[in-house]
Amino acid sequence: xxxxxxxxxxxxxxxxxxxxxxxxxxxxAFVVFTGISGSGKSSLAFGTLYAEAQRRYLESVAPYxxxxxxxxxxxxxxxxxxxxxxxxxxxxxxxATARSSxxxxxxxxxxxxxxxxxxxxYPAGQPMLYAEDFSPNTVAxxxxxxxxxxxxxxxxxxxxxxxxxxxxxxxxxxSWPPAWHGQNLRDILVSLGxxxxxxxxxxxxxxxxxxxxTDETPTAPVYPGLTPEQTRIxxxxxxxxxxxxxxxxxxRYLLETLANTASALMKKRVSQYIIASDxxxxxxxxxxxxxxxxxxxxxxxxxxxxxxxxxxxDLLRPVAAxxxxxxxxxxxxxxxxxxxxxxxxxxxxxxxxxxxxDIRRTPNLSDEKRLAAQRLAAELLDRLTPLIDLGLGYLAxxxxxxxxxxxxxxxxxxxxxxxxxxxxxVYVLDEPSAGLHPADGEALLAILKxxxxxGNSLFVVEHDLDLIRQAxxxxxxxxxxxxxxxxxxxxxxxxxxxxxxxxxxxRYLFDAAPLGQRAxxxxxxxxxxxxxxxxxxxxxxVAFPIGCLTAVTGISGSGKSSLxxxxxxxxxxxxxGRPLAAPEPDEADPLLEERPDITMGHIAGGMDQxxxxxxxxxxxxxxxxxxNLATYTGLFDxxxxxxxxxxxxxxxxxxxxxxxxxxxxxxxxxxEGEGFMMVELLFLPSVYAxxxxxxxxxxxxxxxxxxxxxxxxxxxxxxxxxxxxSFFAGEPSILRPLTVLREIGLGYLRLGQPATELSxxxxxxxxxxxxxxxxxxxxxxYVLDEPTSGLHPADxDRLMLQLQSLADAGNTVVxxxxxxxxxxxxxxxxDLGPGAGEDGGRIVAxxxxxxxxxNPHSLTATYLKAAL
Ligand code: ADP
Ligand code: ADP
Ligand code: ZN
Ligand code: ZN
Numbered sequence: 001x002x003x004x005x006x007x008x009x010x011x012x013x014x015x016x017x018x019x020x021x022x023x024x025x026x027x028x029a030f031v032v033f034t035g036i037s038g039s040g041k042s043s044l045a046f047g048t049l050y051a052e053a054q055r056r057y058l059e060s061v062a063p064y065x066x067x068x069x070x071x072x073x074x075x076x077x078x079x080x081x082x083x084x085x086x087x088x089x090x091x092x093x094x095x096a097t098a099r100s101s102x103x104x105x106x107x108x109x110x111x112x113x114x115x116x117x118x119x120x121x122y123p124a125g126q127p128m129l130y131a132e133d134f135s136p137n138t139v140a141x142x143x144x145x146x147x148x149x150x151x152x153x154x155x156x157x158x159x160x161x162x163x164x165x166x167x168x169x170x171x172x173x174x175s176w177p178p179a180w181h182g183q184n185l186r187d188i189l190v191s192l193g194x195x196x197x198x199x200x201x202x203x204x205x206x207x208x209x210x211x212x213x214t215d216e217t218p219t220a221p222v223y224p225g226l227t228p229e230q231t232r233i234x235x236x237x238x239x240x241x242x243x244x245x246x247x248x249x250x251x252r253y254l255l256e257t258l259a260n261t262a263s264a265l266m267k268k269r270v271s272q273y274i275i276a277s278d279x280x281x282x283x284x285x286x287x288x289x290x291x292x293x294x295x296x297x298x299x300x301x302x303x304x305x306x307x308x309x310x311x312x313x314d315l316l317r318p319v320a321a322x323x324x325x326x327x328x329x330x331x332x333x334x335x336x337x338x339x340x341x342x343x344x345x346x347x348x349x350x351x352x353x354x355x356x357x358d359i360r361r362t363p364n365l366s367d368e369k370r371l372a373a374q375r376l377a378a379e380l381l382d383r384l385t386p387l388i389d390l391g392l393g394y395l396a397x398x399x400x401x402x403x404x405x406x407x408x409x410x411x412x413x414x415x416x417x418x419x420x421x422x423x424x425x426v427y428v429l430d431e432p433s434a435g436l437h438p439a440d441g442e443a444l445l446a447i448l449k450x451x452x453x454x455g456n457s458l459f460v461v462e463h464d465l466d467l468i469r470q471a472x473x474x475x476x477x478x479x480x481x482x483x484x485x486x487x488x489x490x491x492x493x494x495x496x497x498x499x500x501x502x503x504x505x506x507r508y509l510f511d512a513a514p515l516g517q518r519a520x521x522x523x524x525x526x527x528x529x530x531x532x533x534x535x536x537x538x539x540x541x542v543a544f545p546i547g548c549l550t551a552v553t554g555i556s557g558s559g560k561s562s563l564x565x566x567x568x569x570x571x572x573x574x575x576x577g578r579p580l581a582a583p584e585p586d587e588a589d590p591l592l593e594e595r596p597d598i599t600m601g602h603i604a605g606g607m608d609q610x611x612x613x614x615x616x617x618x619x620x621x622x623x624x625x626x627x628n629l630a631t632y633t634g635l636f637d638x639x640x641x642x643x644x645x646x647x648x649x650x651x652x653x654x655x656x657x658x659x660x661x662x663x664x665x666x667x668x669x670x671x672e673g674e675g676f677m678m679v680e681l682l683f684l685p686s687v688y689a690x691x692x693x694x695x696x697x698x699x700x701x702x703x704x705x706x707x708x709x710x711x712x713x714x715x716x717x718x719x720x721x722x723x724x725x726s727f728f729a730g731e732p733s734i735l736r737p738l739t740v741l742r743e744i745g746l747g748y749l750r751l752g753q754p755a756t757e758l759s760x761x762x763x764x765x766x767x768x769x770x771x772x773x774x775x776x777x778x779x780x781x782y783v784l785d786e787p788t789s790g791l792h793p794a795d796x797d798r799l800m801l802q803l804q805s806l807a808d809a810g811n812t813v814v815x816x817x818x819x820x821x822x823x824x825x826x827x828x829x830x831d832l833g834p835g836a837g838e839d840g841g842r843i844v845a846x847x848x849x850x851x852x853x854x855n856p857h858s859l860t861a862t863y864l865k866a867a868l
Contacts, residue, residue: 008049008426008457012078015051016043017486017748025049025475025491027082027426030448030458032471034505035489036792037761038481038748041461042430046088049459050428051075053086084457086426089413102404103305103397106387106416109135111380112397116301119373120294129291134301136286143288145281152279153258155251159273160212164201172200173211173250175273177257184222188245190231191220197228214249221245305398308837309384312397316384319377322370386415386447391440394536394557394837405561406618406760407435407789414447423455433464434789437555437818438863445470463792464819465508469494476503482720482748508793520848521548521807521827527606527781529571534599535562536841542830544568544814546609549807551817551826553852553860554844557836560816565617565785568814570599572613572781610812611779616767618760618789625674625754626662629746630717632755633770635737636660639716642708642731649706659706659713661698668694698752717752724751740769744802745795761790765799772802778810785816793821800825820867823860824849831858 006027013021017040025031033041052075103109113134122128135141142148155175166172168186176182186196194207221241223234234241248256257270278284285292285302292300297315299307307315387393390411401409410432417427432444445467452458462468476490479502490500497506523545532540536559544550552560621632630636640659643649649658658666661673671677671691675698690696697704697714704712709727719727721741728734741747744765749758758766764787771782787803788796800822807813807827817823829852831845845855852858853865 009081014076015047019486029472031473035477039477039485048075088428100401115376143282146279150284150286151276168196188247212250310393316377389443391556426457429460528604532601534567548827549813550828551823554832558832558840567599613781615783618764622755627755630751666703722747737773745798782813824867
């Protein structure tokens with residue numbers, strides 16, 4: 001460690017569990033923050049240091065917002081000196097926006113649009129386009145048929161009438177609204193003279209088409225309760241109808257509902273009957289025809305955006321070196337003869353253009369254009385390199401950010417920072433190694449070092465031992481979690497931690513990792529998948545030992561998630577004829593969520609021993625502060641029953657519902673049980689401030705008067721799991737889930753901690769704990785994608801104990817894993833690769849950990865060997 005050029009001095013930090021922390025942290029250095037989950041690392045790095053830098057920034061740009069910011073939460077700290085401006089790269093907790101892509105996030109897309117606008121090959125006679133004409137997200141560029149979405153949504157007779165043997169009265173039109181509204185539509189049809197008692201398939205096609213597809217909305221008298229015969233007579237005699245009803249065609253109803261409803265449930269219901277297909281005008285490329293007619297290297301901009309970054313690099317290199325003209329590089333790719341032909345045709349046509357001084361009218365092969373191409377290609381290359389170095393070369397620019405893991409997202413942001421050329425800032429990072437194979441760790445380190453060398457400070461919350469060892473300085477927080485943590489156990493260069501006896505981190509960093517030696521299980525039967533095809537997996541045959549713990553390894557992009565988190569649950573779930581058991585928050589847009597990519601393949605054996613599949617992922621357990629640990633695990637139901645059974649509650653006739661902050665009678669009327677009010681700030685992100693009526697308790701005063709064992713319901717929600725374990729010691733139905741949560745290392749969480757404040761790792765462990773408290777289940781397949789991401793090695797050990805106990809009970813466990821300490825404890829290892837994207841998707845090695853560690857073809861082998 002070179003002498004720090006300056007320090008950030010923190011005095012009296014008390015954010016969350018921090019215990020009046022005083023600490024001096026060097027600037028212009030690579031500093032890691034370590035400690036077990038809940039010890040207070042994030043409270044120090046993000047909650048105090050970053051929050052304070054942010055607050056100062058906000059105050060400087062928006063003095064009027066000062067009062068609100070104070071309300072919203074100034075970090076609990078006496079003083080911080082020497083703090084530079086900060087940039088935080090946190091793991092994404094909420095969902096990314098649907099339309100953002102790798103290209104837009106990294107801003108590479110705007111360079112590419114510039115490239116196409118300035119130096120693309122235009123068809124003869126077509127005027128040049130502006131850069132924004134190449135963006136599907138602008139009115140100028142979007143395909144007019146699909147408004148830049150690339151898909152069109154429509155309903156067909158098959159989707160709306162799944163069973164044509166039914167009559168309309170028997171609900172042949174499944175897509176009709178339920179209940180009264182559907183009956184109303186049927187009664188109108190009767191009044192209009194349609195037959196509702198003949199099987200659908202026997203109705204004349206003309207009638208079927210009108211009922212489903214008409215855009216007319218005729219009004220007709222409705223006679224509820226009359227038979228069709230009686231109705232006909234009533235209509236004829238112009239009897240007084242029950243009411244006048246307006247008919248809407250079935251398809252029109254679906255599309256209108258989809259466009260107008262605010263209810264996620266309705267959207268979901270309606271979208272079942274709608275199929276999406278590629279827009280016929282742009283073939284899913286989202287751009288208007290003129291934009292798609294412009295090519296570079298024989299590719300239109302959509303094809304360019306579909307290439308992997310690695311292929312883009314190959315394509316741009318000769319252009320940047322000035323070797324080949326942009327129009328003729330088509331055959332430098334291993335692309336089809338079609339593209340080479342396009343390139344030749346374009347080049348030939350291009351040279352016939354007339355010359356003109358305006359750059360936007362420059363002929364295709366002019367020197368200006370060649371120079372512009374060279375410069376733009378060079379800049380693109382510069383920006384691609386760090387992305388490729390960080391192991392993201394398999395991504396394409398048009399890949400939607402929704403399909404990326406949080407680790408991939410963070411690395412994208414990190415690489416993008418390199419080109420922003422800031423200096424003198426602190427980068428506050430949350431586990432940048434997440435999702436990274438040890439073989440890719442070197443590149444990450446190189447990028448961090450480059451950021452530091454340009455005069456920045458790096459404050460990194462990290463668990464990866466190899467990365468921690470490379471830091472200049474280590475801040476270890478602990479010793480325990482929650483109220484047992486919040487102290488600085490060590491602050492100094494790495495080597496000095498060896499003397500810090502109270503540190504949990506020390507054991508893992510310096511002692512040989514204390515692996516619980518256990519006898520390996522012996523696979524007796526196998527879950528055999530054949531011909532698995534999904535993303536980069538192409539006809540893969542793979543077998544997982546039943547009743548064992550299998551770790552799937554491989555570099556980022558090799559296909560681990562495609563296999564374990566997508567194909568395996570798809571195939572097994574389909575065979576079980578059931579949707580996945582994992583409860584999913586269903587608030588997302590169902591149409592955007594559909595995956596156009598489907599799994600192909602089949603299961604050749606082993607299904608007789610699998611009765612259930614559970615996927616435990618890091619998705620949030622809920623997307624609003626209304627769901628929390630207690631509601632998700634179900635233990636809150638039992639707590640509320642206890643409160644409802646107290647004498648006071650009974651005398652006041654308060655049921656269990658009264659003690660829910662989602663029910664009107666019991667909750668605070670001002671914030672409607674949120675506990676917080678959102679404060680909108682002009683031009684700034686909105687902030688949350690505690691509700692001024694209930695001060696964050698969420699309940700009204702009458703509800704809070706009811707106590708069980710001296711505590712009201714809000715006080716119970718404010719307890720940590722550890723505290724609640726003693727408080728509910730005599731209540732087995734509440735104690736059981738609490739105990740599991742504690743064993744899995746979540747004793748520090750508060751029962752009422754909103755879902756939105758939980759990290760992905762915490763959400764995953766809560767799901768797992770919920771699963772573990774269901775006693776007596778066997779024959780279940782558990783699927784986990786990187787369960788140790790975000791976990792200190794000590795927490796990872798606890799998690800492994802739980803997973804091992806699941807396998808001991810006869811369940812099959814499959815995990816995607818990078819941490820070789822964990823892989824070493826598996827019964828079986830499947831190593832995917834050899835590369836990423838198209839170069840991956842195959843099994844490089846499979847066997848016991850010790851066998852895979854000896855495999856000369858496996859990139860994982862050396863790292864695994866070191867952990868055995
Ligand atoms: P770490 O980053 O080491 O996992 P944190 O700093 O996130 O730990 O958490 C330290 C303690 O503060 C824990 O007990 C946690 O439950 C609590 N905590 C974290 N965030 C909040 C919050 N927004 N509100 C209240 N308590 C919190
Ligand atoms: P890993 O889990 O080993 O990092 P993935 O299974 O995520 O690898 O990715 C394997 C390949 O499949 C990569 O080329 C990746 O870009 C592609 N891929 C993964 N998920 C999707 C998706 N939802 N849509 C398109 N391509 C995907
Ligand atoms: Zn279109
Ligand atoms: Zn309130």
